[in-house]
Amino acid sequence: MLYYCVRNVCKLKPSPCRVTLALQHTRRLCSSSSGEGVDRVKTLLQLCVDRYYVSPGQSNTELFQRGMSCCYGPLGMELRRNLLQQWWLSVTGPTQQVFGINTLSSSKDTATDGLRFVESEHLKPILEQQELSKEQLVQKIQTLIQRSPSLRTGFLQGALEQFVPSLELVNRKLPFGLAETGLCFQPRDGSGCPAEVTQTSLVWFCPPRTSSQWLDHWSRQRLKWWRQFALSPSEFSSSDVPEQELEESATRGARILYSFPWGQEPLETLWSRGSTELLQTHKGVRTKLQCRDGRKSIPHVISVTGNMDRGVMAFLSNSLQQLKKEESKQKMLQRKVLKLHPVLAPVKVALDIGRGTTVELRQVCEGLLQEFMEAKISTWPGYLETKPTSMEQLNTKYDEMGVLFTVVISENTLESGLLQVRSRDTTIKETKHISEIKNFLSRYISAADNI
Amino acid sequence: MLYYCVRNVCKLKPSPCRVTLALQHTRRLCSSSSGEGVDRVKTLLQLCVDRYYVSPGQSNTELFQRGMSCCYGPLGMELRRNLLQQWWLSVTGPTQQVFGINTLSSSKDTATDGLRFVESEHLKPILEQQELSKEQLVQKIQTLIQRSPSLRTGFLQGALEQFVPSLELVNRKLPFGLAETGLCFQPRDGSGCPAEVTQTSLVWFCPPRTSSQWLDHWSRQRLKWWRQFALSPSEFSSSDVPEQELEESATRGARILYSFPWGQEPLETLWSRGSTELLQTHKGVRTKLQCRDGRKSIPHVISVTGNMDRGVMAFLSNSLQQLKKEESKQKMLQRKVLKLHPVLAPVKVALDIGRGTTVELRQVCEGLLQEFMEAKISTWPGYLETKPTSMEQLNTKYDEMGVLFTVVISENTLESGLLQVRSRDTTIKETKHISEIKNFLSRYISAADNI
Numbered sequence: 001m002l003y004y005c006v007r008n009v010c011k012l013k014p015s016p017c018r019v020t021l022a023l024q025h026t027r028r029l030c031s032s033s034s035g036e037g038v039d040r041v042k043t044l045l046q047l048c049v050d051r052y053y054v055s056p057g058q059s060n061t062e063l064f065q066r067g068m069s070c071c072y073g074p075l076g077m078e079l080r081r082n083l084l085q086q087w088w089l090s091v092t093g094p095t096q097q098v099f100g101i102n103t104l105s106s107s108k109d110t111a112t113d114g115l116r117f118v119e120s121e122h123l124k125p126i127l128e129q130q131e132l133s134k135e136q137l138v139q140k141i142q143t144l145i146q147r148s149p150s151l152r153t154g155f156l157q158g159a160l161e162q163f164v165p166s167l168e169l170v171n172r173k174l175p176f177g178l179a180e181t182g183l184c185f186q187p188r189d190g191s192g193c194p195a196e197v198t199q200t201s202l203v204w205f206c207p208p209r210t211s212s213q214w215l216d217h218w219s220r221q222r223l224k225w226w227r228q229f230a231l232s233p234s235e236f237s238s239s240d241v242p243e244q245e246l247e248e249s250a251t252r253g254a255r256i257l258y259s260f261p262w263g264q265e266p267l268e269t270l271w272s273r274g275s276t277e278l279l280q281t282h283k284g285v286r287t288k289l290q291c292r293d294g295r296k297s298i299p300h301v302i303s304v305t306g307n308m309d310r311g312v313m314a315f316l317s318n319s320l321q322q323l324k325k326e327e328s329k330q331k332m333l334q335r336k337v338l339k340l341h342p343v344l345a346p347v348k349v350a351l352d353i354g355r356g357t358t359v360e361l362r363q364v365c366e367g368l369l370q371e372f373m374e375a376k377i378s379t380w381p382g383y384l385e386t387k388p389t390s391m392e393q394l395n396t397k398y399d400e401m402g403v404l405f406t407v408v409i410s411e412n413t414l415e416s417g418l419l420q421v422r423s424r425d426t427t428i429k430e431t432k433h434i435s436e437i438k439n440f441l442s443r444y445i446s447a448a449d450n451i
Numbered sequence: 452m453l454y455y456c457v458r459n460v461c462k463l464k465p466s467p468c469r470v471t472l473a474l475q476h477t478r479r480l481c482s483s484s485s486g487e488g489v490d491r492v493k494t495l496l497q498l499c500v501d502r503y504y505v506s507p508g509q510s511n512t513e514l515f516q517r518g519m520s521c522c523y524g525p526l527g528m529e530l531r532r533n534l535l536q537q538w539w540l541s542v543t544g545p546t547q548q549v550f551g552i553n554t555l556s557s558s559k560d561t562a563t564d565g566l567r568f569v570e571s572e573h574l575k576p577i578l579e580q581q582e583l584s585k586e587q588l589v590q591k592i593q594t595l596i597q598r599s600p601s602l603r604t605g606f607l608q609g610a611l612e613q614f615v616p617s618l619e620l621v622n623r624k625l626p627f628g629l630a631e632t633g634l635c636f637q638p639r640d641g642s643g644c645p646a647e648v649t650q651t652s653l654v655w656f657c658p659p660r661t662s663s664q665w666l667d668h669w670s671r672q673r674l675k676w677w678r679q680f681a682l683s684p685s686e687f688s689s690s691d692v693p694e695q696e697l698e699e700s701a702t703r704g705a706r707i708l709y710s711f712p713w714g715q716e717p718l719e720t721l722w723s724r725g726s727t728e729l730l731q732t733h734k735g736v737r738t739k740l741q742c743r744d745g746r747k748s749i750p751h752v753i754s755v756t757g758n759m760d761r762g763v764m765a766f767l768s769n770s771l772q773q774l775k776k777e778e779s780k781q782k783m784l785q786r787k788v789l790k791l792h793p794v795l796a797p798v799k800v801a802l803d804i805g806r807g808t809t810v811e812l813r814q815v816c817e818g819l820l821q822e823f824m825e826a827k828i829s830t831w832p833g834y835l836e837t838k839p840t841s842m843e844q845l846n847t848k849y850d851e852m853g854v855l856f857t858v859v860i861s862e863n864t865l866e867s868g869l870l871q872v873r874s875r876d877t878t879i880k881e882t883k884h885i886s887e888i889k890n891f892l893s894r895y896i897s898a899a900d901n902i
């Protein structure tokens with residue numbers, strides 16, 4: 001388990017700091033009970049780079065592996081967008097008691113945890129003042145630090161501040177929630193750039209006497225949500241946070257975990273926080289915070305914080321299947337397929353051309369592309385590729401990209417309207433009519449969405 | 452026109468700095484040729500706060516008015532999400548030659564413009580070193596500054612760095628583009644928090660000989676895009692950037708402008724940048740950058756940068772209609788309607804109950820709510836409101852929120868399945884059957900989307 005260290009005026013119970021993360025990670029990789037685990041990680045990272053999920057570069061893939069935001073390639077970007085979209089829908093959709101908010105990345109609130117920083121442009125004038133003694137210089141810089149803003153390390157504080165205006169929106173009735181997603185920052189060892197993480201946050205305000213039940217409720221909901229997109233749902237699990245690991249203001253905690261080849265990591269962390277922080281944020285003015293429930297109680301706060309960069313990594317890891325395939329002329333080969341859930345897969349369909357008059361076949365593809373784009377089915381225009389590639393090689397590439405279906409337009413299509421559709425998951429090729437292909441794809445994705 | 456000041460090792464031609472912005476703004480407001488302009492702004496800002504677009508607070512609404520990210524309320528958040536989604540679809544959709552990327556918010560690249568900052572935790576140990584002389588202290592801090600990271604002020608640099616891996620993706624063929632959206636930072640006067648802006652960026656790589664045509668192309672496309680959502684399209688215009696205002700590396704520039712009550716502000720800025728910065732980023736290694744076009748040319752770069760926070764403000768301003776309505780018993784009143792485009796409107800439909808058995812009517816509403824949620828039609832559950840409100844008051848509220856349709860479930864619905872649907876734009880009430888209402892709404896929104 002990784003421990004997070006929030007370096008600043010810290011109100012949380014001191015947690016073990018993140019000690020030389022790289023080393024810990026390497027150790028974990030080496031001590032992994034099977035060399036197979038290490039291989040699997042290498043294969044996965046190589047695939048991510050080769051197939052446009054993550055941009056190349058040692059430091060970049062390292063960030064990715066640690067569950068931090070990195071430079072994503074187009075497919076990684078789209079996967080993360082899909083995941084964030086699904087998170088948003090799941091949290092703001094059904095209950096209608098969760099509202100989206102947007103707060104600022106940096107704030108001057110000295111009470112909050114955060115990554116306090118000083119702009120160089122504010123430091124320089126002080127350094128240039130020749131007449132200052134050393135003590136005066138130190139004094140001035142310390143004053144600057146005290147007045148300096150902090151980059152947020154999480155969304156909780158923003159939500160607590162938005163509690164009072166939101167209370168009017170819900171007519172002072174509990175429970176309700178505030179949701180936000182975006183970048184949060186973490187200090188990193190060394191003087192490098194601060195780490196960034198794409199976080200999701202639901203802050204749930206509920207009556208004190210039901211806060212424990214609500215923690216259980218959200219814990220179950222979140223685990224169910226992660227599992228619904230998984231090829232191997234059992235790799236996602238939840239566990240209560242042991243008492244010694246509780247955050248200072250938390251009475252209970254739960255984590256949604258993913259079992260990576262190197263060990264378990266938390267994807268979402270839930271805390272039952274009582275009303276301490278809410279009162280602190282609003283300076284103890286109880287009347288502002290009381291809700292309509294007969295008892296004029298101050299709500300309890302449940303925070304549900306997710307790391308979507310790690311989520312992307314989890315689904316990529318979970319979806320990667322390495323299957324042996326027999327080649328009659330060659331030795332056993334490994335076929336790699338990224339069996340991403342239809343709703344998450346960044347590319348739903350690839351369009352390619354077979355034998356026939358290239359110009360005419362391409363026109364057909366252009367038409368289909370337009371049709372798919374209008375139906376918001378993300379398409380890979382394989383037909384634009386001029387390098388000659390065998391169907392075998394294309395299938396390998398598309399399987400590794402996680403493309404759900406490959407559609408091949410051929411001379412036959414020009415004559416009869418029939419085309420070949422190959423499924424990623426079954427590898428079965430079916431013949432369909434060009435007029436039904438879009439509906440087929442739409443229904444396939446919707447069906448997976450509604451399960 | 453506002454001028455932006457990027458304070459740092461700046462490669463841009465020095466632009467007039469952003470002088471005490473607040474004062475400039477106030478001056479502009481006061482010198483507005485009609486007091487009506489000032490009134491309109493006040494009315495708009497008040498509506499934004501009352502109707503959950505922007506969180507209350509003087510400094511917050513000020514940020515919003517300046518086209519910077521602020522604390523949005525739930526409706527403002529949803530509007531911005533819709534706008535960003537539409538931008539993304541318009542740019543990555545039709546051509547299929549634009550790929551989404553994700554780069555990091557902070558980087559250590561000393562060559563780039565950015566908001567250079569030092570973490571307080573790195574400063575403190577230096578300040579505490581008692582044995583250092585003043586000169587040594589200054590020296591150490593300056594070294595720290597030189598090695599410190601910068602928060603990005605734009606997405607250009609990230610895209611230029613991603614050019615080489617992306618070139619493989621497109622088989623070294625031009626033109627193609629890289630798109631990214633997210634937060635960018637700007638220094639602010641005083642020692643306050645840096646300003647944040649939700650930026651959109653398309654960086655387009657094209658052959659040198661067609662770069663001027665591409666600038667025109669994108670300029671036209673972008674203006675058309677902004678106008679398609681506008682109630683008064685003429686308030687959106689475009690203009691070429693005069694020569695004296697060109698950025699250092701730019702040969703041509705264009706701006707998409709919105710005519711706010713206080714004057715024109717740029718929503719999107721396009722620059723034709725040549726290949727200078729691309730070569731600089733890749734350290735002059737021409738072979739890495741050459742594309743397949745017979746001439747082995749280095750591409751030219753066109754940057755299209757948008758400010759979506761200002762975009763939200765523009766559409767709110769553009770959509771607000773203040774109409775006189777006659778009240779037979781009272782004097783003329785002003786009816787305020789936020790005529791947001793159906794695709795952008797954060798709440799599509801409000802569900803309310805009329806006369807009848809509350810419990811049963813609410814059940815009908817719950818069923819409709821589920822139906823709407825599944826069809827991804829954002830709904831306001833007015834029926835949950837227990838405070839007695841007249842239909843008149845509800846209509847006023849929903850009109851100011853920009854809700855497209857109000858659906859009222861009454862006793863009649865329980866008997867005959869018929870319900871009342873009121874349109875925001877026409878105020879006409881129609882009777883429809885409960886079974887057709889969802890399709891009616893879906894088709895209304897799709898129709899507006901496809902124009």
